[in-house]
Amino acid sequence: MIKAVLVINTQGKPRLTKFYGFLTVEKQQELIRSVFGVLCSRAEKVSNFMEVDSIFGPDSRLVYKHYATLYFIFVFDSSENELAMLDLIQVFVETLDKCFRNVCELDIVFNYNKLHSILDEIISGGQVLETSSTEIMRAVEEISKCSLPPSPPSLPPSVMSESASNSISLVPKTVSGWRSR
């Protein structure tokens, strides 16, 4: 069972947090802070595992991968395999890469919803349900199609596809929407 998925940048700012058991926001904040505290003290090119029983309680393991300015972190228990989890991070990042064409931190900052869509396809309720990034992509694209606002905006479709890398739920009535027109 996966307990949490976190994406934190190298300054310790969370970019994506998902806890599969309910935690209060204070607790979440505390966990993120302590995980980052340990992470940033680790050298490059050491193993990707971290001892986190003290942070997440007994039977907790953590793997992380460091890509550019971001740490991708999975916390899980003994029913998952450590190396498989590393692979899963890889799958997640590959999918992001396909989605955003050379994903960078900004993509992740601005595509909060899409990120959740992707992650929800991979993991549901703490269980890994999908590991193929093409399948995930397919599902996510269909979801984005579904998510188009009910009353089709005056926005031409070309604009829509152009801004696909932006939030999938671009709300046309918003100020920025107005300006862009």
Add this chain to the structure above:
Amino acid sequence: MASPSLMDSLFQRSLDDIIKGLRHQQSTESTFISKVIEEIRREIKTTDLQTKSTALQKLTYLNSIHSIDMSWASFHAIECISSPAFAHKKIGYLAISQSFNESTPVILLISNQLRKDLNSGNEFEVNLALDCLSRIGTVDLCRDLTSEVFTLMSTSKVFVRKKAVGVVFRLFEKYPDAVRVCFKRLVESLESSDSQILSAVVGVFCELASKDPRSYLPLAPEFYRILVGSRNNWVLIKVLKIFANLAPLEPRLAKRVVEPICDHLRKTGAKSMVFECIRTVATSFTEYESAVKLAAVKIREFLLEDDPNLKYLGLHGLSIMAPKHLWAVLENKDIVIQSLSDEDPNIKLESLCLLMAMVSESNVVEICRVLVNYALKSDLEFCNEILGSILSTCCQNVYEIITDFDWYVSLLGEMSRIPHCQKGEEIENQLIDIGMRVKDVRPELVRVGHHLLIDPALLGNPYLHRMLSAAAWVCGEYVEFSGNPVELLEALLQPRTSLLPSSIRTVYMQSAFKVLFFCVCTYIEQKEDMTLEVSDLTSKGECSESSDLASAKAPVECDQDEGFNPRNSSQSYEDPSVVNGGPGHVSTSAFMEEKSFTRESIVKLVNLMELSMCPLSGSYDVEIQERARNALGFIELVKQDILSRLLRKEANSESEDVCASKIVEWLHDAFYEELGPVSITAQERVLIPDELVLKQNLADLEAICGNVELTSSCSFSLRSPYYGESAGVSFSNHQVEEDSEPSTEATSLLTEHRRRHELYYLPSEKNETITTANDYAPATITIANDYPPANYLSSGINTNDDSQDLVTLTNQSLLPKRKPNYAKPRPVVVKLDEGDAAPVTAKKPEVKDDLLSGAIRDILNEAKSASSQSNPSDKSSIKKKGKEKLNVDLSDSKEDLAVREQPNPENPSSRRSKHRGHGKEKSKKSQEKKDGAGREDGGEKGKQKSRNRNGKHKTRQRADAPSNVAAQTPAIPDFLL
């Protein structure tokens, strides 16, 4: 639409705007956020769902990234999911799964909406609802929605079906009765050809089996089929985990499964799979020598990899193996030892752990020596890891592996001197523990303690204060073994003790008191002997008279000095040691030569004590004050006696002599009682007196006095009720009288009290007065040059040398052939009965979800009994056959032929349709059976079933032998087929 809400929706800021805003206003983030929250609070109340959902989305974002509370918006989230638009639903569901929990009041309101969405034609809406349920499902929700999920489990859309399967785990967990509905279908899903479904369902079973493996034993054939047949590593890993849980319960299953696992181990290329196989073998298949050997080979491959992840996992695998197969660790010890100097902290820790696993009676000395040297060169964190693991390894089972306690005690001393050492507390516990348990080591203990106390540098390290407190206590308690009590007293009273927190300072003071008392005691005894040789005494008395008189004046001067500036205590501190510095040495050497106290030296000691204690008698800390007054009272008493003796040296009157020696004798009684280790269960073994009513409800008392227990034994303290000014004779007499009649039962209480109150005082505030470097006079201290922390690193040595050292060392010492050479026999270590070690809390895997496992057993039993209902024989046979049936059923795809040959009364070819039939009947049946014997029988079922299957399978086994490799050994009773 009202105009304000129109305005709101027209000019509403989107999530992107918020994110941009946050990025550009770094400095005033919090004000920006609070402004946004204000907006959100307004927007979210609108009736326009578009505006509402955008507001909710922003709030959800702020909640997850900036930890803003969003529980207040839970109702609005429900409004969003009831929107017809998918986009709104999605936002709503995200918000709900992020913020709802069992105690959210409105959670019941979503039940209907969830049901609607689960039945929706849009598969994405269904998925949203399933996702949400899997995150927040409560008992009520799970109960209400079980039938919907059940329907979805057989939908043709793989996309939905796999999520439905995933949700089943949540259903079972929260609402065990869901098992009656869904379990059958879940089991059927195991046969799914779709790898996504299979992966989901195996994942669910893996979770279930990790909680209560026994219930899933009957499904072993299914898992076996997947283990042999599947090519998907995700699935295989989960199945391996299931077998790791099942195998220990059923040896025949283990026998059957070990071969396929080894096959995987040999063939697979995926490292994750290799590691999972290794772990499975190391945890659950430890009896299968060949499998373990194979795993060890694979571990070695991991260890030789450059990738730190694999290396770490390899070491981790070894440490799983270590308890039962130490040889695997020994084989790789060179790598283990090299890893100790790896840059990766995980690898270092793991190898340390393994190294400690290799420690035995014969090599503990060498390994510890090298490790301590290694700790000297390590960084702070790892250094303490090393020390910690040495300490914990050595004290296992009451110091089982230690034969040479003298060595161990000096090792403890050595550890304390490592600059990074922060294990003061652990060392403290062990020093005292060993002191109480091992009589023979006490002289060495005192020697080590003496060296630690005498080193002023250690006083500066707050981490070591606890250890010093132990050293002080040990030296005070076992002062009779001290080679040089005078020096010891000087060490205990050295000026830098002002750096200690007051709780530890009190221990120092009490120990000093004990030492002084010991000296006086010895002196008086010795003198009593000497009175027989009068001539000797007189000559001695004459020659020492002058110096005695001289030094006797010193306290008077000092007292005056104190009177002049009573507040300036630090100054009056340094005086005694400076003054006594020179003479101190003289007296020391004198003592060493003669092994006895001269009157001169005893007076000097008394004066020194008095000088140190005087300023403390005015301390703000009551404990310190009390001890100082105790000591001063004693000094008063003794000094009078000694001085008067001095004045009338030859005509010493009988009465005074009696007085002094009586007092000393009494006090001696008080101190003489030896302290021993106390069993943890000692309290329980005390018989309850008849008149004591324990049953009475005292619940309300608890609130009033929480800590009553701590003060219960205070009646026998050395504390006098008079704290005040009278530190004089009367006070001491009173105290002495009180202590002089320790009845036998009282002594134990006294013992207990002393143990508690000397070492375990509640820590009080530190009042460290930093003394300048000149404050401690080096004159009294023989190793005064030690200021640079002891064992300072010589820079030349590099760590590789050291690990090399360790390699060569372990080469010699780890080999079993080398017998430990007992230079001396192992001393007696006092052990108490079973209560000595902390009561072992048997860590039985607690069957937490009794309900769930009960339900599952019911289902499995039901399936069996139902299938053989036609047979009207007695109950047990029905059950057996039922079980048989299910197993046949599940493994049919492979074993069709064999099954047909089996003398089963039922026709196997029809089983499939029947099987399905039961699924539908089941809900009816479950009601009939609910109170039936099924549940009760559940527990014994496992054994019973396997035994009986065992018998039956003999016949079948022969039949399928040619088709199956593992079945070729005919003697093996086949569990699976």
